[in-house]
Amino acid sequence: MTSGFHILIVDDEPNIRSGLAKGLTKEADLIETAGDVNEALDKFDAGNFQLVIADVRLPGDRDGLDLVALVLERRPETTVIVITAHSTVETAVEAMRRGAFDFITKPVDLNLIREQVRIALGHHRLRTENRTLKDRLADAGEISGIIGNCAAMQDVYRQIRQVADTDATVFIQGESGTGKELIARALHDLSGRSCGPFVAVNLGSLPETLLESELFGHEKGAFTGASRQKPGCFEQSRGGTLFLDEITEIPAKSQVDLLRVLESTQFTRVGGEELLSSDARIVSATNRDIQHLIDEGTFREDLFYRLNIVPIQIPALRERRDDIPLLVEHFLKHFCQRHNRPAKCVADDAMHVLTAAGWPGNVRQLRNVMERLVVTVTEDAITAEKLPAELRPVAHSESNRVQTLAEAAESAEKDAILTALAAADNHREHTAKALAVSVRTLHYKMNRYGLH
Numbered sequence: 001m002t003s004g005f006h007i008l009i010v011d012d013e014p015n016i017r018s019g020l021a022k023g024l025t026k027e028a029d030l031i032e033t034a035g036d037v038n039e040a041l042d043k044f045d046a047g048n049f050q051l052v053i054a055d056v057r058l059p060g061d062r063d064g065l066d067l068v069a070l071v072l073e074r075r076p077e078t079t080v081i082v083i084t085a086h087s088t089v090e091t092a093v094e095a096m097r098r099g100a101f102d103f104i105t106k107p108v109d110l111n112l113i114r115e116q117v118r119i120a121l122g123h124h125r126l127r128t129e130n131r132t133l134k135d136r137l138a139d140a141g142e143i144s145g146i147i148g149n150c151a152a153m154q155d156v157y158r159q160i161r162q163v164a165d166t167d168a169t170v171f172i173q174g175e176s177g178t179g180k181e182l183i184a185r186a187l188h189d190l191s192g193r194s195c196g197p198f199v200a201v202n203l204g205s206l207p208e209t210l211l212e213s214e215l216f217g218h219e220k221g222a223f224t225g226a227s228r229q230k231p232g233c234f235e236q237s238r239g240g241t242l243f244l245d246e247i248t249e250i251p252a253k254s255q256v257d258l259l260r261v262l263e264s265t266q267f268t269r270v271g272g273e274e275l276l277s278s279d280a281r282i283v284s285a286t287n288r289d290i291q292h293l294i295d296e297g298t299f300r301e302d303l304f305y306r307l308n309i310v311p312i313q314i315p316a317l318r319e320r321r322d323d324i325p326l327l328v329e330h331f332l333k334h335f336c337q338r339h340n341r342p343a344k345c346v347a348d349d350a351m352h353v354l355t356a357a358g359w360p361g362n363v364r365q366l367r368n369v370m371e372r373l374v375v376t377v378t379e380d381a382i383t384a385e386k387l388p389a390e391l392r393p394v395a396h397s398e399s400n401r402v403q404t405l406a407e408a409a410e411s412a413e414k415d416a417i418l419t420a421l422a423a424a425d426n427h428r429e430h431t432a433k434a435l436a437v438s439v440r441t442l443h444y445k446m447n448r449y450g451l452h
């Protein structure tokens with residue numbers, strides 16, 4: 001469908017049709033004509049007209065006044081101007097009553113109708129601007145900007161709505177990049193605590209020595225460098241929500257401390273004696289297989305029970321492929337606006353690849369890919385060949401040769417590293433974490449496979 005300002009002219013007299021069409025060429029991007037109501041409706045339905053100019057007297061059993069109603073019934077935002085040789089007040093009133101924008105008498109004064117068309121065009125622009133604004137607001141209105149329509153996501157929304165306004169402790173599980181932090185924020189925004197603070201702390205990024213002070217705060221002089229008293233996350237999130245991200249990463253000792261604080265809601269700052277309390281609502285998250293960590297003995301089962309009052313599981317992107325086109329369009333629009341690029345579209349072949357890709361980095365990876373495409377592709381349409389190689393299916397050129405088991409294991413390992421690197425945008429720490437190895441091991445393997 002072409003965009004722009006399209007006019008449909010409906011009159012039974014060929015001379016008037018062609019005269020009007022010629023006279024208005026400069027005002028429109030496309031002009032089509034029809035001789036009666038049926039032809040007009042066929043063309044209207046097939047096209048994208050913002051303005052219809054219709055004669056009242058038309059052959060057949062339906063006239064121009066009927067057409068006004070029929071057009072507006074189909075697309076209420078259309079502007080309709082009615083023309084008639086029988087300029088009577090009654091016809092004018094009836095046309096306006098049915099929703100016509102204006103009324104013009106024959107013989108048509110071309111200058112006058114041009115003026116009307118320009119006014120109609122102004123209205124059209126205003127309306128489209130209003131609509132895109134409304135679309136943006138509607139996007140923001142979807143649970144704090146969470147995109148996804150599939151059954152599993154609907155289920156997630158239902159759970160969010162169900163528990164948001166309670167103080168129940170929520171445990172969010174999902175692979176890296178599935179939107180756990182987004183969901184934690186949604187829980188906060190939809191709760192009665194939304195005016196209070198939302199405090200997020202990434203427990204995976206804190207060295208053990210700082211963890212306690214970060215969570216519970218410290219008194220002045222509690223340790224070298226503690227030049228003044230500092231409140232911790234529990235204190236800062238009073239009246240709000242405390243998001244404990246990457247909860248599985250905290251060391252055994254801190255697990256015990258955390259459990260005690262969660263059970264008593266009381267704590268002291270490091271180096272302090274004053275017993276403080278916090279009413280913060282606790283939301284925690286992990287992208288690791290927590291059951292495995294419990295079985296292994298690295299994560300305390302009692303702490304897990306305390307955190308896992310309401311579990312929310314977010315599906316991986318590859319488990320909800322139906323949502324991929326939606327996300328693609330969303331990020332495309334978002335980044336075109338953000339980077340001041342003209343609107344782009346995604347060609348069918350590209351959408352096919354995007355929908356079929358593995359997305360180990362989930363929505364975050366998709367978001368990064370779309371941003372890169374918006375910035376780097378200069379054409380209007382994003383075609384499959386513009387997509388990063390990591391998304392395209394791997395060609396198994398050597399697959400006929402029998403591999404040794406060791407070779408097979410190495411090649412699988414190499415593939416896994418490449419995929420994880422791509423998913424994390426080459427961020428080494430994130431890649432190592434996703435692969436559940438240390439950064440050192442990752443570097444060692446990358447050297448070994450020549451992946452630098």
Ligand SMILES: Nc1ncnc2c1ncn2[C@@H]1O[C@H](COP(=O)(O)OP(=O)(O)OP(=O)(O)O)[C@@H](O)[C@H]1O
Nearest residue numbers: 146147148175176177178179180181182287363364
């Ligand atoms: N359903 C979604 N709709 C729109 N944006 C999303 C959605 N899910 C994730 N995102 C976006 O993807 C990015 C990653 O999301 P988020 O940080 O919440 O992931 P995460 O699950 O916390 O990942 P990690 O485990 O790596 O911390 C963010 O920019 C977020 O806004």
Ligand SMILES: [Mg+2]
Nearest residue numbers: 177180181245
């Ligand atoms: Mg996160």
